[in-house]
Amino acid sequence: MRSNNKFYGNSSVYLVQILILLILNTMVRTQYDVLVSIGTISTNLTFILMLIFLVKGIIDKRQFDLNLNRIYLALFLYMIVYSISYITTLQVDAFYYIQLILLFIFILESTRMNMGIMNIKLVGYIMGITVVFLFIHWIASGLSFDGFKSIFRNPNYLAVLLFCVLYFKIIAFKYSSSMEKVYIAFLIFINLILIFATNARSVLVAIGVIVVSRVVLQYYSKFFPYVFHMVIILNLLFLFIYTKIQNSHVGVYLNDLSLHFFGKPLYHDSGRSVIWEQLFQKISENPLFGYGLGTNAKDLIVTNYTAHNQFLQIIIEVGMVGFVIFIFLLYSIWKLLIKRLDSSVAVWSACFFLGILVYENFEMTLFQNNYSIAILQWMIITIGINFKNFERKID
Structure with missing residues (x-):
């Protein structure tokens, strides 16, 4: 050591x-x-x-930490599957493929990094300054709560960025002095206001999952290890239920609620329900190995949008074989986080992990569709794995 x-x-x-x-x-x-x-x-x-x-x-x-063996195996298998997909389909260039492999290496190394308190607080403070600038820009822009995006291309990107930033602020708050906590609490407050200003429903749902997960851990800790299984199952069920109830009384009621609270419909003619239903048909035609690395929804169906679902995107590219490896990777990380729940960093990594998984039911930010957010999310998920030992050494 x-x-x-x-x-x-x-x-x-x-x-x-x-x-x-x-x-x-x-x-x-x-x-x-x-x-x-x-x-x-x-x-x-x-x-x-x-x-x-x-x-x-x-x-x-x-x-090499032997406790990480299953993660090493999952990433190795993942690289093999995507490499075979790249070689056999030739839908993307070498640079695209190399970037994806480098992301896998990033994930591998992030599971091994033993980041200290000061490193995490550094991120929290740097991102805190960024959030202050965004908050001032929001005020100067007229305090709008209808899709604020600041300098970014769309409000959804700003929302998920602020969501990731929130993790580092929470950890910084935990390990700060009383005076620092006042400042960081203010940063968390304006961070949440800006998320509401983006009007991004998927991020709000993810935050709700984090809050519920934290409550479950606090009061029903024995049940918490199984929340991961529930989230994965509910995510997959949601894909099918969402498309099936669109024209039912329940679907109409939920659509009206969404319009009332968010000003956006839950369903519309070119929305996720239409895309997902058509993609289900395409996936059934080639379920095991998918259509190849770099394949998007618009390559299979008539649409200008992506699959808007990370799980579907993986199946489209590398089929059920790749999807099973993906779940194995997620489960391996989850098991390590569960073993380290005596560390508050691991606790928040686990809760954000669950929130991110639910968020991926609406977007695709864990892999090549959005590297800037993927890097942040994988770091958030994995920080808690090795933090426990370092925290004890500080104490």
């Missing part, structure tokens, strides 16, 4: 650079070309630095 601690101490400069790049990555979804270029470069640098971090660990003979 000494060699591991020495490694992380000597490599703190890599961590700081990666954490700063997390902010710059988000520029890729702004409305300005120069910022988009900066975000693209930053995202590629993030992948390269994480690869260097992994190689440095191998050179320094940093030990």
Whole structure:
């Protein structure tokens, strides 16, 4: 263990650079070309630095944690499946494929990183400054609660970015002094206001899942390990139920509720229900191996939209074989988080993990569709895995 601690101490400069790049990555979804270029470069640098971090660990003979074996296996199988899909379908270029493999390497290394309190607080404070600027921009823009997007292309991106930022603020709040907590509490407050201002329903649902998960852990802790299973099952059921009840009394009632509270319909002619129903038919025609890496909904059906569902997107690309490996990866991470619930960082990682999984029922942000958010989300999910031992060493 000494060699591991020495490694992380000597490599703190890599961590700081990666954490700063997390902010710059988000520029890729702004409305300005120069910022988009900066975000693209930053995202590629993030992948390269994480690869260097992994190689440095191998050179320094940093030990591989045997507790992570199932994650290693899942990622290895995932890389094989996507590599075969890339070779056999040829729908994307080599750069597209390399970026995806680098993301898998990022996930692998993020499960091994033992981030300290100061690293997480650094992210919280940097992102806090960003949120203050966004809040001032929101005020200057007229305090609108109808799809505020600031400098970004759409409000949904700003919403999920603010959602990810919220995690680091909560952790920073936990490990701060009394005076710092006042400031961070203010940052959390304006963070939530801005999320409401975006009017993004999927993020609000994800936050609701996090709150419920935290309550379940607090009062029904024995039941908490099984919440993951429930979320996965309900996510899959939701896909089918959502499409089937569209023209029923229940569907009409829910649609009216959505219009009343959010000003947006739950169903519309070109919405998810139509896309999902058509994709179900296409998936049934090639269920095992999918249609290949890079295949989108518009390649299979008449639409200008994506699948708007991470689970469906995986099945479209690599079929049920890839989907099973994906669930195995998620479950392996969940099992490790459950073992470390005596750490508040792992607790919030687990709760946000569940929230992110529910969010993926409406969007696709865990893989190549949105690398800037994917990197943030995977880091949030995995931070809690190795934080426990480091926290004890500080104590």
